[in-house]
Amino acid sequence: MMSNLTRAERGTAMLITGIGVLIGLAMAALGHGDALGAHGWIVLIFCAVLFFIVADAFYSAEPVEDRAAAYYDDPTKVGIMISLIWAVIAMGMGVWVAAQLAWPDLRFDAPWSSFGRLRPVHTSGVIFGFGGNALIATSFHVMQRTCRARMPGQISPWFVLLGFNLFCIVAASGYLMGVTQSKEYAEPEWYADIWLVVVWVTYFVLYMRTLAWRNEPHIYVANWYYLAFILVVAILHIVNNLAVPASFAGAKSYSAFSGVQDAMTQWWYGHNAVAFFLTSGFLGMLYYFLPKRAERPIYSYRLSILSFWGIVFFYMWAGSHHLHYTALPHWVQTLGMTFSVMLLVPSWASAGNALMTLNGAWHKVRDDATLRFMMVAAVFYALSTFEGSFMAIRPVNGLSHYTDWTVGHVHAGAMGWVALITFGSIYALVPMLWRRAGMYSPKAVEWHFWLALAGTVIYVFAMWNSGIIQGLMWRSYTEAGSLRYSFVDSLVAMHPYYIARAFGGLLFLIGACIGLWNVAMTVRHAPARNPARDYPTSSETMEPAVPVAE
Amino acid sequence: MFRTILRPFSKLFEFHARSHYRMERHSMALTVGIIIAAGIGGIVEIAPLFTIDETVEAAPDMRLYTPLEQAGRDIYIREGCYACHSQMIRTLRDEVERYGPYSLAVESQYDHPMLWGSKRTGPDLARLGDKYSDDWQVRHLVDPRALVPESVMPHYAALLDTPLETASLPGRLAALRAVGVPYSDEMIAAAAEDAAGQAQPDNVRADGVFERYGDDTAVRYFDGRRDRVTEMDALVAYLQILGKLTDLPQQLTLAEE
Amino acid sequence: MSVKERDPLTGHQTTGHEWDGITELNTRVPRAVWFFIIITHVWALIAWLLLPTWPLVSTYTKGLLGLDQRDEVAQKIAAAQQARADWSDQIAMLPVQEILAEPLLMDRVNSTANQLFGDNCAGCHGQDAAGGPGFPSLVDDAWLWGGDPDIVMETLRVGINSDHPDSRYAEMPAFGRDGMLSRDEIRSIVAYLPTLSGAAAGDVSAGAVLFADNCASCHGEKGEGNMDLGAPDLADDFWIYGGDRDALFKTLWDGRQGWMPAWEGRLSETDLKLITTYLQDLREEDRQ
Numbered sequence A: 001m002m003s004n005l006t007r008a009e010r011g012t013a014m015l016i017t018g019i020g021v022l023i024g025l026a027m028a029a030l031g032h033g034d035a036l037g038a039h040g041w042i043v044l045i046f047c048a049v050l051f052f053i054v055a056d057a058f059y060s061a062e063p064v065e066d067r068a069a070a071y072y073d074d075p076t077k078v079g080i081m082i083s084l085i086w087a088v089i090a091m092g093m094g095v096w097v098a099a100q101l102a103w104p105d106l107r108f109d110a111p112w113s114s115f116g117r118l119r120p121v122h123t124s125g126v127i128f129g130f131g132g133n134a135l136i137a138t139s140f141h142v143m144q145r146t147c148r149a150r151m152p153g154q155i156s157p158w159f160v161l162l163g164f165n166l167f168c169i170v171a172a173s174g175y176l177m178g179v180t181q182s183k184e185y186a187e188p189e190w191y192a193d194i195w196l197v198v199v200w201v202t203y204f205v206l207y208m209r210t211l212a213w214r215n216e217p218h219i220y221v222a223n224w225y226y227l228a229f230i231l232v233v234a235i236l237h238i239v240n241n242l243a244v245p246a247s248f249a250g251a252k253s254y255s256a257f258s259g260v261q262d263a264m265t266q267w268w269y270g271h272n273a274v275a276f277f278l279t280s281g282f283l284g285m286l287y288y289f290l291p292k293r294a295e296r297p298i299y300s301y302r303l304s305i306l307s308f309w310g311i312v313f314f315y316m317w318a319g320s321h322h323l324h325y326t327a328l329p330h331w332v333q334t335l336g337m338t339f340s341v342m343l344l345v346p347s348w349a350s351a352g353n354a355l356m357t358l359n360g361a362w363h364k365v366r367d368d369a370t371l372r373f374m375m376v377a378a379v380f381y382a383l384s385t386f387e388g389s390f391m392a393i394r395p396v397n398g399l400s401h402y403t404d405w406t407v408g409h410v411h412a413g414a415m416g417w418v419a420l421i422t423f424g425s426i427y428a429l430v431p432m433l434w435r436r437a438g439m440y441s442p443k444a445v446e447w448h449f450w451l452a453l454a455g456t457v458i459y460v461f462a463m464w465n466s467g468i469i470q471g472l473m474w475r476s477y478t479e480a481g482s483l484r485y486s487f488v489d490s491l492v493a494m495h496p497y498y499i500a501r502a503f504g505g506l507l508f509l510i511g512a513c514i515g516l517w518n519v520a521m522t523v524r525h526a527p528a529r530n531p532a533r534d535y536p537t538s539s540e541t542m543e544p545a546v547p548v549a550e
Numbered sequence B: 001m002f003r004t005i006l007r008p009f010s011k012l013f014e015f016h017a018r019s020h021y022r023m024e025r026h027s028m029a030l031t032v033g034i035i036i037a038a039g040i041g042g043i044v045e046i047a048p049l050f051t052i053d054e055t056v057e058a059a060p061d062m063r064l065y066t067p068l069e070q071a072g073r074d075i076y077i078r079e080g081c082y083a084c085h086s087q088m089i090r091t092l093r094d095e096v097e098r099y100g101p102y103s104l105a106v107e108s109q110y111d112h113p114m115l116w117g118s119k120r121t122g123p124d125l126a127r128l129g130d131k132y133s134d135d136w137q138v139r140h141l142v143d144p145r146a147l148v149p150e151s152v153m154p155h156y157a158a159l160l161d162t163p164l165e166t167a168s169l170p171g172r173l174a175a176l177r178a179v180g181v182p183y184s185d186e187m188i189a190a191a192a193e194d195a196a197g198q199a200q201p202d203n204v205r206a207d208g209v210f211e212r213y214g215d216d217t218a219v220r221y222f223d224g225r226r227d228r229v230t231e232m233d234a235l236v237a238y239l240q241i242l243g244k245l246t247d248l249p250q251q252l253t254l255a256e257e
Numbered sequence C: 001m002s003v004k005e006r007d008p009l010t011g012h013q014t015t016g017h018e019w020d021g022i023t024e025l026n027t028r029v030p031r032a033v034w035f036f037i038i039i040t041h042v043w044a045l046i047a048w049l050l051l052p053t054w055p056l057v058s059t060y061t062k063g064l065l066g067l068d069q070r071d072e073v074a075q076k077i078a079a080a081q082q083a084r085a086d087w088s089d090q091i092a093m094l095p096v097q098e099i100l101a102e103p104l105l106m107d108r109v110n111s112t113a114n115q116l117f118g119d120n121c122a123g124c125h126g127q128d129a130a131g132g133p134g135f136p137s138l139v140d141d142a143w144l145w146g147g148d149p150d151i152v153m154e155t156l157r158v159g160i161n162s163d164h165p166d167s168r169y170a171e172m173p174a175f176g177r178d179g180m181l182s183r184d185e186i187r188s189i190v191a192y193l194p195t196l197s198g199a200a201a202g203d204v205s206a207g208a209v210l211f212a213d214n215c216a217s218c219h220g221e222k223g224e225g226n227m228d229l230g231a232p233d234l235a236d237d238f239w240i241y242g243g244d245r246d247a248l249f250k251t252l253w254d255g256r257q258g259w260m261p262a263w264e265g266r267l268s269e270t271d272l273k274l275i276t277t278y279l280q281d282l283r284e285e286d287r288q
């Protein structure tokens, strides 16, 4: 990997990681006795390890061939592996957290292992660790291939990928120490937030520069979605995380907003984290890997336009559906409800576009588990967006809000859509990237598929049941016109479903472990193959490119 | 007929598709397009919340969190209680009948950030203040299943043995003032002493708490321990003030009857 | 390389572009999508017309229906109260004994009390009202303040040692901590206490004297308790904090001041009566 970098670039990398070490040191010194200090040490160690990896290879051979003749795939490869490792960690956390709700004493006596601290490790771990790394890695691949241009810059892709992972590590370790802003999906504290802005701006610049270098007149749809993902997440992140630190030597900060304005800002963010992190980016993935794997043209370009702009425009209005019947003024709720329902059209349009693309390839769906992952993901996407729009209708939300129904909806989207499309894309991508004839074990892919599907279905059905029972119990009246159940009655009714959910999650986790194993084995043992044509057209070489390192 | 209704729409879309065909060749055009399309919704929904006066009710009796309560709030956030407990009673009959008057915007006016929550694994806590004794709260936090056998809530026994860190409180109050909570200079300067004083009624420092935060402030041995001020003191003090910053919700309910 | 081709399978034209082997068809947007757009948008338009929706600078459009969530819930609650008036008025008017004799009313009471008691009282007194360490049983015959319905209702209304201005006030002094009695003295009282309920013990005369001097004023000569003071009967088998040596020692050393919340303001008068009746009924059932 290092052999792809010139000595000057290695120097730059050492400079950057060296600065990182100094920043870590400064944090450790300033924040002594505070969680900020502990984070300083983490930053320091992270950067120091990278520094020594680069330093160790500083004098090794420099690249000799024309690097522009090949795509830059090293960051993608690393990103894929990291993403799968996060998947196992974070879904493991999910299973643990689920088990705690069924058996609350299934924990250590230490404060870090309590539900409230582990839960965000799960949510951030899957969304940012697993999803984010998969998005960054696949976006690197997709933008290069669909632009027919190598990423400009040798360091910035690494900076984006590793910088993002530093953010994830700081976030997750922070939760365990009790460092959180409590804003769902934006929990990390102010310094991690600032760091993410730096990483994200670099990401955006890298993306724009690659687009600028492209050898295709038109920008492919997948790139629209990745671009929207990068841009809008930046806007959301910056606004929602505005805060004033209690001290620059401590982790604690206070949100710039309060009360009802804070609630609206938070759910404007929270809902669109769903839209632009968990949907837009993954649609980018879908738009590349699904037609590629199915070897079919996209069903309709016009439908792509309609759904893309529909999603970008309508989603941003829908956040207030998280605040129905609350102290948020009624008028905002009406806006949130109506836009959520209108949003269903572009959502289904993109799911339909994906499924119709499979016309003429259904036999492949039957035989190929990788394509089946993507097909089922599109189905779950359709299902969860329908469910979302339904739950956004005020009276329906009156029942579903605060209950496990929301959790069921989340995981229909997160497991059924986000995780399945990611696994499908990774199975499609890994043989391409490492130039293998196929996955090491197609059988294992098949197993993973059925475990993931079964896990999702069990999870989601358990939560639909428990959520609806919960909601109904809370508002159930006796003939006398008085509430029928106490809160604890409803809690007792949840128990069997919490066990079922933990079981479904366990199946899903086992699938993810198999996936990690299979990818690792593919990289190490699967028979090699040269791809037919895989090089940037800006290059002079008209030969199939082989990475310089090989 | 359907076709006639559709015609203007499909014309418009046709135009859009054609101009799009040109636009998608320019990454900057796409960028600007995305920012505009995505920007509108947030602006229309958030900005007016600052300009429409009736959004946040006027509650002249609205009081601030004392430093001890604010410290407790920070612990509530740190431990992730909001992951299971909401603090927002919705305008629904069953919620009002179960938990009390629906929550008003003004009640979280000084909450940076708000803790309305999105999941009720445990019950809503918006009107928790004075619903139980300090002793109950402490025992419940130390071992929830001792009091409520069916509970799935984690225990927080360690809070009882962790002394409250008060040195950072002036800084925290100052940061809160920077974002709009009207703490006075004096309150900020005395934050650490006031936090200790509120949990030690026999100590002279307790007087300052009454002076600065009013005679109705609860000054007690919240955790039942006289020898030191713990994180449990802070958390229980916070729990006991929930829903009691203003009387407005109760007044509104009475006015309606 | 903008060469338009036809997809052999569907017969649709492609847009003429190709990205890494991916092409796109230029299929028209299906009719169903337009249909779908019209339905959802028309529905939204109707909602915007009828409901509060669009922000203006310092106000917002109120909608033709003039609805607001706060008025709506107030109306619903008022209507619900109206609907239960037929029986809740009777609860409010009739004395508890008469309610107890009225099976129909008791049916209402029992179906209502599960939630009221479960959400408000069970946390301390337990789901079955049998109490627990530090929280008295409400189904036994030992009362601090008296089991008469009126008295119970008053206890509920004002609480014990609560913030309520009329709160009942009761405190067991901290004889040890406050230096009124020595360790040994307390030990001898603790040894004496079981004899109040007739248990045999050795020589407890020292304890007896100390008890008469220090405790009898509240708990009575024979430890029979005093309901005016909320001082419990020490001669029965019911203990709030426990009757073993350690618990008794702690009670005498640190004192006790149970805290029972005041429910006035949180629960309505009728609710309080309902709970009182329910407790009365529970006790009678227990006795059978």
Ligand code: HEM
Binding pocket: A091, A092, A094, A095, A096, A097, A098, A099, A119, A122, A123, A126, A127, A131, A184, A406, A407, A410, A411, A414, A415, A418, A419, A501, A502, A504, A505, A506, A508, A509, B083, B118, B119, B121
């Ligand atoms: C192994 C599979 C998984 C298990 C066992 C699992 C379990 C859980 C549990 C127990 C919760 C907390 C629910 C509650 O508070 O009641 C949760 C929340 C959540 N999980 Fe998962 N999860 C899994 C996979 C995933 C995946 C793959 C994603 C995303 C890509 C995800 C995203 C989330 C999110 C966003 C929440 C927060 C939901 C909310 O606040 O409403 N989970 N999960």
Ligand code: HEM
Binding pocket: A184, A270, A274, A278, A279, A318, A321, A322, A323, A340, A341, A343, A344, A347, A381, A384, A385, A386, A387, A388, A389, A390, A391, A392, A393, A397, A400, A401, A402, A406, A409, A410, A413, A414, A417, A418, B118
């Ligand atoms: C048309 C699209 C969608 C709409 C209108 C929608 C609507 C909703 C609604 C109404 C809620 C419940 C809010 C509440 O009562 O608290 C919700 C929650 C949620 N949805 Fe969706 N949803 C959509 C698509 C998705 C997708 C595709 C995903 C995941 C990939 C997703 C992830 C989530 C998450 C994580 C939450 C939980 C937020 C929380 O922490 O409370 N949604 N959504």
Ligand SMILES: [Ca+2]
Binding pocket: A181, A183, A186, A187, A188, A189, A190, A193, A241
């Ligand atoms: Ca943050």
Ligand SMILES: [Ca+2]
Binding pocket: A184, B118, B119
């Ligand atoms: Ca949530």
Ligand SMILES: [Cu+2]
Binding pocket: A270, A271, A274, A318, A319, A321, A322
């Ligand atoms: Cu949403």
